[in-house]
Amino acid sequence: MSIRLVIADDQALVRGALAALLGLEQDIEVVAELGDGTGVAAAVVEHSADVAMLDVEMPGLDGISAAAAVRRAAPSCRVLMVTTFGRPGYLKRAMQAGASGFVVKDTPARQLAEAVRRVHQGLRVVDPVLAAESLTAGDSPLTEREGEVLKAASDGGTVADIAKSTMLSEGTVRNYLSAAMAKTGGRTRAEAVRIAEDNGWLL
């Protein structure tokens, strides 16, 4: 009896290619392919899937939230996250959301099927390098609002823009940015944004 797999990735080419790669395995059957996170939980239920392979970065519902939705809708379905960026914060948050595995996209292709099997058996699969980084990196030091403001700042607008989009006073925005810079260690607003992004503290 083969493993019933659902794949969600926003890049159609990658999605299709992964399906082709895993479809070559005798014990794996790809039962659904999705382009965003919104329909994943429903698809898992509909096809009574055993494993869901989710990209973290997706339009609509992001992979982490989708993972949580899958766990809620079908607790017996395991979740394997696949991501482009090895952001330490992503790993931690994915695990908290109930994922069983976390793989970055530059791991060798042959290990992927093995990861799916391991996850299906109830084992955990985690990139060891990333796991180590995740431990050193720690949780986000940013408070919720600080994160929101920093995210609002991430497209390069002025303080006035950020204030408008967050419904805050300009002074307050500057205070939060200042706090975020202090906590991230960035010497500039832009640097703070980059550091927070690299660590997976935004989103």
Add this chain to the structure above:
Amino acid sequence: MSIRLVIADDQALVRGALAALLGLEQDIEVVAELGDGTGVAAAVVEHSADVAMLDVEMPGLDGISAAAAVRRAAPSCRVLMVTTFGRPGYLKRAMQAGASGFVVKDTPARQLAEAVRRVHQGLRVVDPVLAAESLTAGDSPLTEREGEVLKAASDGGTVADIAKSTMLSEGTVRNYLSAAMAKTGGRTRAEAVRIAEDNGWLL
């Protein structure tokens, strides 16, 4: 007689998956897989490949430069660029570098093999949406130095940092940044960076 194909993409998973996907086609044979751009031209020559499929974003030698190298080393080998981001500037630069096709990673998977065949036959394959954008977007308005300075600014450092890394005076840096902001239409240094990146004017 099958099409001899070389694949270069920095994400091993994607690379392997693409190879698996295209390997399913009877008329395509994947003769080499590379993780960066440096060895592509040599691999093409060694395996006397017919088509090279290159990612634009790669460590070491980027895809555009690699395309030029392939054209120089083996003029009979066609180049098909595959990229995550549909930056208008990339398309133009890829074509100037001698690429025959340009595909974004969220085109349907089944069209990929067809694109490889078309390119092999000497036809050009270009995403029509991207082609239109490329025409409206136009060339980079930035001068060479402006681009360099803007790129140096893209990791969020201060003017002093940029001045140090570019060996320019701080005043000069600010002048270039000011010019870059005017030309991109950005109201902030960070915004100018974002706009330039989105258009494929950096790199």
Add this chain to the structure above:
DNA sequence: AATGAGGGATGACAAATGTCATCGGGGGGC
């Protein structure tokens, strides 16, 4: 009841940034 942390705001001040005029040198085009 007291404490502390976070949300939200104001005002003041120093430093960084963005703008502009101006200068000189070098090259390409008419």
Add this chain to the structure above:
DNA sequence: GCCCCCCGATGACATTTGTCATCCCTCATT
């Protein structure tokens, strides 16, 4: 020769940021 554009720099100036102290309110902890 002249004009225009790019490179590189300087100095002055207005704005924007970043920093800090201080205030009030709420909620959870002790």
